[in-house]
Amino acid sequence: MNYKRIPYDIDKIKIPQGEIHIIKNRCKGCGFCVEYCPRDVLEMSDEFNAMGYHPPRVKNPENCVNCGLCEMLCPDFAIWSTLKPDCRQASKKKSAEDEKEAKIES
């Protein structure tokens, strides 16, 4: 297919913005998060952590959409993402609206 359908409510959707948290000293430098981040947010750093490994570093923070794949793939519970505070407000509001709608529909 050579065209993409543009969602009719594209203007209403706000792409979520995520924030990456890394506990460097828990990391064993396996590189799963860097390799499989779909939006190329991370890269390996040069520094050594306390265990002598190279932990990841956030390269393109603006690219993160809080998909949580790094968090799921990390075997060492060292990385996770959260919604950026401003997005959180929006999503809370949105979910409240959704709930309202759902109630009306039922």
Add this chain to the structure above:
Amino acid sequence: MKANPRDVHTGAYYIDGDVAAAEGALAAGCKFLGGYPITPSTEAAEAFARRAPEVGAIFIQMEDELGSISAVLGASWAGKKALTITSGPGYSLMMENIGLGAALETPFVIINIQRGGPSTGLPTRTGQADMMQTRWGSHGDYEVIAISPDSPQESFEFTVKAFNLAERYRVPVMLMSDECVGHMTEKVVIPPASEIEVETRRYYDGPKDKYLPFKPDKNLVPPMVKAGDGYKLYITGLTHDEKGYPILNQNLNTRRLVDKIRLNADKIIETKEERLDDAEVIVVSYGITSRVAIRAIEQARKIGIKVGSLRLITVWPFPDKKIVELAKKVKGFVVPEINYGQIVFEVERCSHGNANVILVPHGGGSVHNPDDILGAIKQVAREKKRSEGIIEYKTGLEHLVFDQNKGSRPDLSG
């Protein structure tokens, strides 16, 4: 007979006790290893597996320890010198088939690289707590032979010895090594094949129809045949007669299983004695502990205590007579063991109240501090009166126990 040059890797090596034991097995002509991975014995199986094709041996990693010892029994009846290598938990699983091995009078060797116990315990650290299990671990009455090395060099030599004893007496022989010896790396000199004495299996050579698998010779050991030689063997783990047929009488054969070892004990037992002539105190030890004890003995001699060493190379059968004799001459025995009392009970039994017996216990995880052994030697030398029962030497770790008793959490960082 001498070893086959093909089996022997003559030379000087820097290898650990596990690998040395595997080399020893190969040098003794072992052609079958049924194993299952368990820390800290795995290096031996790995070394055997690497060398197996070269000497025409078979290595099979079975599905568990029950499987591996059963395979070993089978291989032995097929005419191969057979071996299994394990550690405590695997050893416990083998208990049923050790009984079968003893009942079927099957020659094979078990190398047990002991670790801290009970249960899963301390996989990567040392212990000597399977000593009584070796003697008593399977149900019913039986006797086995156990020998205990104190260095990689001895791991090599004693494995050869173990195979020789197994073949001579048609009995399971245990090489009771431990993690410390197994993982200790030292120079091991493997002599040329012409210098290694190897016992061959004593096969029956009479007429085929007259063969009785459990008819003993004057040493109480029956000659053996192997499966596939046309003897139409029937052997069973049920109590059996000379033909191997099940009978309902224990006395014929079961008694002999015990006597075979008990009555030949003098020929089997090997000890190493040092400075016993003038000794007032004797340190009775085995395996790695005997090596550590020498340091304490030297220190004690320096301060004028007349102390000697009796090292049990053969732990089972236990050198009853030796201890009985020595007990009459000395003030006391010091028994350091990496457990809370096993062989010390035997020493107490054989000393017949003629000497004090002091246990230097150690929970496991490392070897004794020689100072503890020295302390125990001093305590025995000081002791005026004969005490009833075993005296337990208070080692340095006691304070931890009191800490816990008071309710405060001791420092467990080690």
Add this chain to the structure above:
Amino acid sequence: MNPGTYNLTGNQACAEGALSSGCRLLGYYPIVPSIEVIERFSKRCPEVGATLIQMEDEISALAAVLGASWTGKKSMTVTSGPGLSLMMEHVGLGVMLETPCVIVDIQRSGPSEGIPNSPGQGDMMQARWGSHGDYEIIALSPNSPQEMFDLTIKAFNLSERYRTPVLIMSDECVGHMTEKVIIPEASKIEIEPRKYYGGPKNKYLPFEWSQDFVPPIVDIGKGYKFHVTGLTHDDKGYPIMNEVCQELNVHRLINKIRLNAPQIIEIEEDKIEDAEVVVVSYGITSRVALNAIQEARKNGIKVGSLRLITVWPFPEKIITKLAKKIKAFVVPEINYGQIVFEVERCSHGNTNTVFVSHKATQVYDSDNILYAIEQGVKEKEIKEKIIEYNK
């Protein structure tokens, strides 16, 4: 079961004893001569709401029993020699996890398959030493169906009190013997409750140090989120693998039994006061020995009986004390020497130890014991090893 007087085999009495003490799970694998325990238990299962499972082997049978015990159910397994050998690894696990449970061993002749349908006492040392590593254990030895009932209850009580597996070392003869068994009213049966932890949930330590060395226990599913492991562990149950932790662990596991031995040990003495010879026996042999003792008394020999109801921990001090007063111990056993070594050890060269070995496949001819008693009295000097008289 309704209180009353019944005619039961030892094995059936054992099943009744287990049910009376609240045992609600039996994991087993069929082996002669222990089957009747299971049959009885299975019949009574629906009535009391107990669970019975035939596992695929003895290894898993004891594993399932240990698992079930942690859910708060009193559990037991029943086996014989070959099965007990297979269970050895899990006896160690039971000790390490301090899991209360009862293992009934209906001993048969050994080694290996031996003679399945004949009695033996060849597993006595195995009970104490059969698993790898350092541990101590409790073992009881009944000599009648009535005792199979009573001691099964006692075994459950001890296992709950000391948080340890307890072995009942019965044998084929007692197991298959049919006799009168009196089952008392429930209110008359003393049941040791499990020592549960009562403090705050987040403070629970499964292997906490306590004065009597026995830490309190909790059930799975109550929100304590505890972890236990067969590895050397600290009081939290987390594996800490160094010699300090090992020392603490082993020290406590061993001394839990050794220091509590005076409370655990139960013996039965008979005519000991004036005795020159004491017959030390346990299980079925102790009954046969009584015959010989009566005969000997008739012949004017001053002989007494010391019967070990608790075989492990071994009553060392009692033997040591007696040894100084008498001429000989006579130890009949249906094996080629096990407990006799312990008797020899504890007598410290103060007396002779006479061993009456197992003559045939059946239990003793009491004549043999009588002969040993007679010879034992005659012996003038103390021998340096165990003496064996065989008629």
Add this chain to the structure above:
Amino acid sequence: MIKKEDHHPMESLLRMDRIPHIWCPGCGIGTTVTAFIVALEKLKLDFNKVCVVSGIGCTGRVAGYINLDSFHTTHGRAIPFATGIKLGNPELKVVVFSGDGDLISIGGNHFIHAARRNIDLTVICVNNFIYAMTGGQVAPTTPLTAYTTTSPYGNFELPSNVPQLAESAGAVYVARWTALHIRRLTNSIIEALQKPGFSVVEVISPCAMYYSRINRLGDGIDMMKFYHENSVIKHNEPTENLDIDYQKEIIVGKFINRERPTFTDSYNDWLVTEKKAQSKSMI
């Protein structure tokens, strides 16, 4: 799962006093644990009623890191231990977390019989093709020709096909994923936990230290890339096609989902009918 900036979201279900864990860099067991924790969170189970049992080996250590009632038992005996727990208290959800050697080799007999009886357990089998805890010996799942320390000239024993074994023994739910299929794996664990009866989820996991090193397959990440390129999702594929060849295509998916009465159900049925029939005949 509440996400905060200063705490990893899974911390409430982990024993944080024991992290970092012992698994090597690039190992897939930690990832599998993540999937399991997310599955538990999504299911909104009462965590007090879930317990984890494991045997010996690298995967055997999982029990020690999950903050639930957890048991680290002997080698190969996690399933019978779990069986005891389930029978002792049928309310509990019992999860067995173990490796391939532990479950299929030494515990093979128990695996077959628990599946046959259909004990209500969820078995998560982390398959890394090797005994890693003891230093890289040949496992019942080691593919043909792969090197291990005890097959130093290449493995020649035919390996087990875990899903086929589970199916033929009677398991009611069988799925296989790699440690990379993290979301699908999570969904399968959710389904397995909900399914009454013996359910098996096999997780193909990289062993970066032993399996990949001795076979020169690179690091954990290289093995993950290999899974990425060579795994094919085929739901409901007949399990006899699920053999894994050395460095060939790996078929993953959900293969079996069927109904059989569980042990506890049958037992209770039996108990009720039996009790009625027998209540009067008891002497």
Add this chain to the structure above:
Amino acid sequence: MEIRFAGFGGQGIIRSGIIVGRAASIYDNKFATMNQSFGPEARGGACSSELIVSESRILYPYVTKPDVLIAMSQEAYEKFKPNLKKDGILIIDTDLVKLKKAGKLFSIPATRFAEELGNRIIANVVMLGFFTALTKVVSVEAMKKTIPESVPSRFVELNLKAFDKGFNYETEMVKSRGSPPDVDPPRAENF
């Protein structure tokens, strides 16, 4: 002479002990007993190997007060430092051990060098080169004979390169200082 190599599993700590021990016992014809202690983890766990080199038979197989401590991780440094003999030699990996206070010690960025040479796995051999030059417990010749025997054949060259790298680093250090590396007396408590 008691030597302790300590660090994480996977750094070649045990291999180091074996190489030096083999060099000393086979080629230098001394007695050498190597013992290891490690946790269950293959990588990342605390790991140490203990080597005793002596002219006579070694009885007690463990190191109690090492003369040389080679620490390749912070944890190893903190755990084993207190046991180092008073005038003992401490060698650390510059990047992996951070000292709170400065003191007399020898430091080499072994892991960084190894990564430069192409594989961090040979950091231990870099360390061994440095160790050999510094302590002279074993001879260079013995080490050069031992290393090729102790590593896979395809890595022999790389390992020898790593050994030289460490060895030369030490000799350069000496050159720059103009005197052999002096072992400063009892200030061990200072760091």
